[in-house]
């Protein structure tokens with residue numbers, strides 16, 4: 001995929017235009033402590049430490065293969081689904097170890113929802129795409145009006161309600177790519193998550209659909225903690241409060257997004273954001 005490589009000057013302008021304000025949240029939602037991930041014998045992540053704060057958007061940037069997606073998947077144990085993957089270290093959600101044997105992984109993945117690169121609605125109606133999770137998690141007693149309300153609220157929060165309210169029985173797969181991605185966000189929202197992980201959620205979308213999702217991310221952070229992997233540095237600058245730069249399986253630095261793009265501490269970060277390597 002082609003990467004945007006804006007200059008520092010261009011990046012500065014986008015900050016000035018938006019007058020982006022630094023994050024103010026101080027409550028840690030999730031923490032990673034000395035997290036390593038191995039695929040077979042290969043160590044892909046070399047002991048990462050990071051805190052995700054409530055109501056904050058953190059962007060993970062870095063060259064292809066540096067471990068951004070692998071690290072993102074640690075927060076809801078999606079690496080468990082990869083046979084060769086082994087995770088060590090500690091990941092805490094509200095101070096609780098998510099690898100605790102008593103913890104229900106299905107419940108964890110509702111609390112820590114995920115949106116993927118390619119929109120992946122179920123081959124079901126728009127309504128059923130949203131209703132499935134709340135039913136599975138017992139959030140409603142199959143009470144139609146409660147379920148209707150969850151479906152409507154979730155679609156509203158994902159900015160899709162107006163476009164689909166008259167065709168809730170139509171297949172989710174019949175929507176445009178951008179609409180499908182918002183459907184997937186609505187599906188994640190429907191099970192009352194606290195954290196939403198997004199793995200390049202706009203990479204398959206056109207610029208208009210991308211900007212709708214970016215606006216949505218800005219709204220959603222009022223209610224959720226969001227971590228987003230992106231190849232697009234302009235996008236990281238637009239949507240995130242903090243940015244972490246990864247390189248060869250290490251988290252080189254994480255800081256306020258403005259700092260990362262205007263005053264990086266590590267020469268590797270500077271080389272990356274100025275397009276010297278990618």
Ligand SMILES: Nc1ncnc2c1ncn2[C@@H]1O[C@H](COP(=O)(O)OP(=O)(O)OP(=O)(O)O)[C@@H](O)[C@H]1O
Pocket residue numbers: 039044062063064065066067068069070071082084
């Ligand atoms: N399922 C897997 N099996 C074996 N190795 C894997 C697997 N998934 C990722 N890796 C390896 O782990 C390393 C990190 O990959 P990862 O996909 O996390 O990086 P990334 O920064 O998200 O890359 P990209 O930006 O290209 O998506 C790479 O060397 C990759 O080849």
